[in-house]
Amino acid sequence: MGKLPLFPEQASTIAPDVDHLLYFLMAVAVFFTLLIFTSILYFAIRYRRRSEHELPRVFHTGLTLEIVWSVIPFGLTMIMFTWGADIFFRESRPPNGALDIYVVGKQWMWKLQHMEGRREINELHVPMGRAIRLTMTSEDVIHSFFVPDFRVKQDVVPGRYSTLWFQPTKPGRYHLFCAEYCGTKHSGMIGWVYVMEPQEYQEWLSGGGAQGSLADAGHKLFEDLACTNCHKQDGSGRCPPLAGLFGQTIQLAGGGSVKFDEAYIRESILQPTAKVAAGYQPIMPTFQGLVTEEGILQLIEYIKSIGPKPATVAVPGAQNGNSTPRNR
Ligand code: CUA
Numbered sequence: 001m002g003k004l005p006l007f008p009e010q011a012s013t014i015a016p017d018v019d020h021l022l023y024f025l026m027a028v029a030v031f032f033t034l035l036i037f038t039s040i041l042y043f044a045i046r047y048r049r050r051s052e053h054e055l056p057r058v059f060h061t062g063l064t065l066e067i068v069w070s071v072i073p074f075g076l077t078m079i080m081f082t083w084g085a086d087i088f089f090r091e092s093r094p095p096n097g098a099l100d101i102y103v104v105g106k107q108w109m110w111k112l113q114h115m116e117g118r119r120e121i122n123e124l125h126v127p128m129g130r131a132i133r134l135t136m137t138s139e140d141v142i143h144s145f146f147v148p149d150f151r152v153k154q155d156v157v158p159g160r161y162s163t164l165w166f167q168p169t170k171p172g173r174y175h176l177f178c179a180e181y182c183g184t185k186h187s188g189m190i191g192w193v194y195v196m197e198p199q200e201y202q203e204w205l206s207g208g209g210a211q212g213s214l215a216d217a218g219h220k221l222f223e224d225l226a227c228t229n230c231h232k233q234d235g236s237g238r239c240p241p242l243a244g245l246f247g248q249t250i251q252l253a254g255g256g257s258v259k260f261d262e263a264y265i266r267e268s269i270l271q272p273t274a275k276v277a278a279g280y281q282p283i284m285p286t287f288q289g290l291v292t293e294e295g296i297l298q299l300i301e302y303i304k305s306i307g308p309k310p311a312t313v314a315v316p317g318a319q320n321g322n323s324t325p326r327n328r
Contacts, residue, residue: 011174011195012150013167014091019151021083028076033301091152092186094165098133099126102214102297104135105143105156108185111294114303116205117213122191126168127201128256133165137161139293144180147193152177161262169196218302221295233306240277240282243306251278265300 011017013157047056101124104111110121126132136145138158145164146153154164168174178189196204222228230239246261253276258264267274269291272284291299 004285008135008151009170009172009174010149010150011168011170011172012152013169015149017087017090017152017167021080021087024083024111025080042067080133091165094133094163095131098131098165100133100135101126102294103134103136103145103156103181103294103302104297105138105145105178105189107183108178108189109190110145110178113214113215113250113294113297114205117217118205118207122176123194124191125194125196125201125204127198127200128168128171128195131165131167133163136162136164136295139295139296141182141187142180143178145244146177148177149173149174150193155180163265171195171197193218214301215305216300216302218298218300218305221291221298222302226290227299230284238281240280242303246304246307252276253278253280253282262300265303266296267302268300269296 007019010019030273077170100115102113108122109121112124114120114125118125121231128224134145135159136154136156139214143156144153147166150166150168152164152166153164156162172195174193174195176191176193178186180186182189217246222231229241230237231239232239234242235241248260249257250260251257258275260287264275268284269287272286273282276282
């Protein structure tokens with residue numbers, strides 16, 4: 001089917017599965033369409049009115065027929081449902097160890113950042129055979145990241161993170177589209193995904209100037225925005241030390257808890273008083289307008305990178321139960 005221009009290339013692990021389901025749906029649709037149309041034609045001829053005064057006979061169908069035409073469509077739709085749900089679940093759950101890449105959509109371009117620090121616009125370079133996880137957000141309106149050859153599409157929504165993953169199986173160049181109407185130049189919001197051999201990808205990554213990793217950029221931003229004044233690593237600041245918090249569940253002032261993840265970090269930067277950590281005062285100012293979506297992603301990557309402190313290093317005051325009230 002790959003040669004038929006009707007179908008995009010199958011260039012990811014999920015692509016053949018999606019296509020098989022599509023072929024099944026098409027086969028069912030074609031079968032019943034033909035069945036219905038030929039039946040209509042047949043009955044129209046077979047039971048045509050033969051004279052002006054002919055009255056039709058009344059038919060009473062049996063229970064068996066009712067059951068048969070209920071059970072068969074039910075079975076078929078259940079096959080479609082379970083098959084589709086299986087693909088949907090696999091497509092929604094990125095495997096562990098996936099390569100993280102950050103995407104920011106903007107009228108009318110795609111901005112992409114690699115962990116190692118390389119940044120691209122409307123082009124995405126990825127290694128072949130590796131699961132790639134995109135964490136995406138938008139600076140303005142809703143966009144949608146769509147690569148037909150990978151059979152993946154995901155909305156990119158302002159104010160939140162959505163994820164998309166795929167595992168490319170063939171080196172080459174694949175079209176990237178915006179699949180959500182987003183303004184005048186929506187149709188121009190396109191680009192290319194380059195799938196490279198792992199070796200080639202490594203060479204590509206190390207090229208393009210020494211910009212430092214995403215976490216480094218985040219670290220610099222963290223200092224430029226003076227976050228360090230309050231979020232002191234040793235816990236002596238008025239805000240919580242952030243090392244090792246990523247992925248944890250933290251308690252909130254006023255009860256409840258929240259997972260310390262990308263969405264929570266983003267919210268805390270833009271609306272700091274929305275969910276304040278227990279034991280701290282809501283004194284953090286908002287950074288709305290001071291930091292771009294890309295900057296927030298860099299900060300997230302920095303906060304992720306400052307993993308838990310080695311257990312051997314005892315830091316007084318860093319644990320909870322500290323009596324002096326501090327701020328997040
Ligand atoms: Cu972005 Cu359409």
